[in-house]
Amino acid sequence: MRPGTVSVILVTHNSAEVLGNALASLPDGVEVIVVDNASKDNSLEIARAAGARCVSNANNLGFCKANNIGARTAHGEFLLLLNPDAQLDPGALETMLATAERYPDAAIVGPKLLDEAGQSVWRHKSILHPFEGRNKAPVEPEFASCVPLLTGAAMLCRRAALQAIEGLDENIFLYHDDDDLCLRLTQQGWSLIYEPAAVVRHAFGKSCGASMELTRFKAREHMRSSIYVREKHGVPFDLARERRRNLKRLSLASIKFDRERQVAAFGRMEALAELGRAKSAAARAAAADQDEIAADSRTLKAWIAHKLFGRPESSLAVIKRLFAENVRNHIPGYVAAFICMGFVAATTGASAWIMKDVINRIFVDRDSAMVGIIAGAVMAIYTIKGLSTYGQQYLLQRIGNNIVATLQKRVFDHVLSQPLNFFDRHAIGDLATRMSYNAQGARAVIDLIIQSIGRDVLSVLALTTVMVLQDPLMSVVMLIIMPVAVIGVSRLVKRVKKIMQLELQSIAEIVNAMQETASGIRIVKSFNLEGHMRKRMGAAVEQVEQRSNKITQVNALTSPLMETLGGFAVAAIIMYGGWNVIARGSDPGSFFAFITALLMAYEPAKRLARLNVQLSANMVLAEGLYALLDTPPTISEAPDARKLEIREGGRIDFDNVVFAYGAQPALKGVTFEARAGTVTALVGPSGAGKTTIFGLIERFFDPQEGSVSIDGQDLRGLTFSSLRDNLSLVTQETFLFAGTVRENIAYGRPGATDDEIEEAARMANAHEFITELPGQYEAPVGEAGGRLSGGQRQSVAIARAMLRDAPILLMDEPTSALDAQSESKVQEALDRLMEGRTTIVIAHRLSTVRNADRIYVLDRGEVVQSGSHDELLAEGGLYATLYSLQFRDATPKLAAVGAE
Structure with missing residues (x-):
């Protein structure tokens, strides 16, 4: 092999586990360039130890963009694009190179890929290179042959050909869509050669740890990539059909409890949802004209939206989004919780049903043999119910805590991505409230719906079944009263929403007042502003108190409504049941089983009647959270x-x-x-x-x-x-983070050693005063550096800039x-x-x-x-x-x- 003929480009992301094998399989005399996409392991150390030249990216730029970066820095006449989880068999590269020289019009020579089982991975169809369905799939060539498509993992590319089409399309994320590359090359007159004599072994998907987050990320980006390729080349794409196909995938994965496939399906759903949101404003407006609720307010969906949420134009969409973005990550946990809730509902019905035998067998028939059997059955019922209740509560609490944590991280990440003018428009109190209070509200919406469906609805159904089986006529009374209660309570929903929105504003004002008081305490005390701040805080607290009392009052109204209606129902049933037993000689056990089921159904029915009020209050929080998350940054990175x-x-x-x-x-x-x-x-x-x-x-x-x-x-x-x-920045108003002196200097370059931190402090004339502090470099600086003097804070800031270099x-x-003395030392450090x-x-x-x-x-x-x-x-x-x-x-x- 001629020196400098081939440059090998490997794109890595946490690929340390396999990278060494890939590098070891390369022959001597080739230039190796490793383009690292934000690895958190020691991939770069492995690459450098093997003599590779490294390009480090702070973010995951995608396979195509990273390969183009490597291609621009390479020197070889040929470029071998190699996955880090692929290994070349001895002589494979030389064989590909010989084939490339034998076919000078070949843009790419692709090797024979073998999977971990030693099976050949022969790709014969794709989005852009389909074959007729009635024809047999093309047979894998036995010798070097021109083909319409080459798969990725290892491709020997002629530099001139790659430059002629300006490299890989950087809007494509994964190499699986390299059919775009093949098509563009063949359209310009180049050929593609498949060389089965060159063997490359590919451990598919093993280049980095297969976390659930990464699985979803790859599935989402691959779907976006596929959509992009289709639109670019005019290949029809049916969004609705793709959604249906993906739902089938998700259903099968759920049935099989295949966690990885479930996560991948949700990733594809994300991409499809984004594609739907990306439609033009005119298209969205046209779709809105056809909306079922807007077109016909008499539909069931419209009734549910109006009665449950009071604002159909947004609430259903927010709930759908909450479930799509949060519930999908916890399907196994929710399935287990639903099973537990099913057991709770079943045992609740069983505890009412067994009252028939308690009355008839023990108190009427006086059958002593049944006492122990029935008592044992009751113990079994309530043991199962207790364990199921524990399992349900434990699972839902854990999932809920994770949802809140995920939402809070997401909000914080989104806020960090915003430009400075965003913080001019949003008060700190408002942001803090949305991150904590609104995230809890979003979780409450999910919990209320899940628990209402899984616990209350199932319990009411189980108990209603008991009642219908015992006495169908008496059951009609309950079925009449329930809708009346729901309609009465639904009138309170809109009022709750308005009160809740006002309460949130007052909570944000409390946080703002507290933050401003703490930050400006010197000014507050110097200007005797304690009375003003006390008055401002008092007004905000009183507003929250008043509005909380109003919500409490509205919530409390639901209980008397249900109590009154329930009392009338129970009285009517007692009158009818008593007459039925006394006058007609009916079975007293059936009557007691019925009345027990009715009384037990009272609590879950009351919770269901209150659901819309509680849901409505928390929907305000969820909508506020998404209003923040949907605020686009006014400045962003270019796609390229x-x-x-x-x-x-x-x-x-x-x-x-x-x-x-x-x-x-x-x-x-x-x-x-x-x-x-x-x-x-x-x-x-x-x-x-x-x-x-x-x-x-x-x-x-x-x-x-x-x-x-x-x-x-x-x-x-x-x-x-x-x-x-x-860039390094040193300002007049030095800002230090709460923490130690060492931590504040280290912010200049995370990962710096203690020696480097102390050397930076010496260069900044800060080491001397730091060693005199209690704790020295571990001394806390206080909030915003309040424990240090102005000159000391500035010296720490200069040390931070020194370390950044x-x-x-x-x-x-x-x-x-x-002052003059501090200025002299600081100026010397600045010089x-x-x-x-x-x-x-x-x-x-x-x-x-x-x-x-x-x-x-x-x-x-x-x-x-x-x-x-x-x-x-x-x-x-x-x-x-x-x-x-x-x-x-x-x-x-x-x-x-x-x-x-």
Whole structure:
């Protein structure tokens, strides 16, 4: 094999278990590139130890995108795209290469794939390359042959062919859809060669641990990929039919208790649901016109929606979404809980039924032999009922706790993905309330429905069956009263919803008031604001109390309604039953069994009648939770975002940048350059746009016009993580997290060693005061760093930036709030930090920027001057005016009484 002929590209994600085998199967003399998609194991260490060149991605970019990254960095004439769980047999690569040279028009040479059982995996049909159903499947070729399709896992690609079609389509996630690649290549005149003499063994799906989350993720992405390929090439796709097929898969998996297939089916359902939501607004509006509830309010669905939830246009959709996104992960647990609830319902009915024998056999017939038998039966019934009740409650509580935890993590992740302006629009109290209170409400909706169906409905059915079997006529009374109760209670639903919405607003105000009081306690006490804050908190607490009392009042109304109706029913049944036994000589045991079943059915029936009130209150919480989760980020990564590459030291260019906060312009066509390895200062009056420039560099928002780039790479085309990994920030108002000094420094580079942390502290002139703290590096800094002085907090922040060691440094006058002694030490540390870095400084005190390589003067969103300190002073203008205002000689305005 000629040196440099072949470059091998492996895409990994937690592939340590199999990666070593794949690397060991490669012959010497090939370039190996491992593109790692956010592994959490030691895949990279294994790759580096084997001499591979590694490209590390912070996120899972998908197989196609990662392969393209590897292809762009490779040098070989041929590229071997290899899965980490595939191993080449001896001579396989050489055989493929010889075949490629024998067929110069071949874009790809594919080997013979064998699974773990040694069976050949011959792919003969696909979405884009179907064969006629009446024909036999093509036979696997016995020798090198041109074919219409090649499967993945190992493909020897000719670099020129891959470049001709601009690589793999990066919208496709998994290699199973490589039929798109094959089709594009053949459309451009290339051939595809299958080489059975080259053998590759593929341990399918073993490249990383098969977690349920990963299984669902892969199934979802594969479905999206399949849909994308069909739409791209004009192949019909029937969404409704695919949903039906997937429901069949889910049903079969549930019957077989196949957890992995269940999870995969839910993953596909996710993708199909997203496809449905992606339809145009016009299509959604047209669908709404055909909605069953809107079209005909007399349907059963409309009745349920109105009576149970009071707002049909949203409640049913929210419940459907809650179940689709949460219940699917716990099907085995819910099945087990339903079985337990079935036993509870059955034993409840049995306990009423056995009353017939208790009365007739013991008290009427006086059969002593039956006493022990019936007593034993009663003990067995209630033992089974007790165990089933425990199992039901334990399972539902565990599942509910997991649902709340999952929702809270999801909300927090979603909030973290939002830009800065999101936090300007949402109060902290509102976010905290939705994360805790609303997540509990969403769980309550699921619990209420599950328990009502599995416990109360089944119990009522079991007990009603007992009543009907004992006396059909008396059962009619109960069946008449129940709908009357439900209709009466349903009138309370809308009122509960309105009260609940107001209560949530008051709870958020309580959290806000508490948070602001704790954060601003110095101001509260300094300005004697205790009375004002006490009044504000008191008003919010009283509102919550009043609204809680109203909900309690509405909830309480359901009990008297059921009690009254139930009392009338029991009285009527006693009158009828007593007459039936006394006058007609009916069986007293049957009457007592009936009355026992009726009384036992009272509680579950009352819970069902109250269901809509409780459900309605918690639906407000669930809808609020989804309102937050459905808030799209106003700024997001591009689908084809790439990693930032520091090519020229981190040069920053603003090219005619225009940005406005709403209607108020902040930057008006700003153009400037911060050269690599130099110090660039931004000066100007407040509101000139200096902080906005920092926000654009960190991509907290995007410009409306123009561009911001680093080393020629537009920030809008970069991943957030790679951009911010190359930035360090030191601000005037230093923020430290609650925790220890060591933890706060380590935030600069998670995973840094203790020695690296302490070296960063020394470079920042922080080590000396840290060693004097109680606990030294383990000393707690307090909330927001409140246990440290201003200079100490700033030194810790500089140590954090030192540890990050990013090529670009952003500083917002970090010494302006310090005393002279602290400023001297901090400035010395900053001088070390700026060495060799591209530094941009926002300067409020012009004395700090005299030595800057370039100074840009901003006024009202425009660059009005630029140059060095001396050049700007000589030029005059705004800079000279600001400088003279800060440094002109001033005589004392006040003198002490009696002073000379």
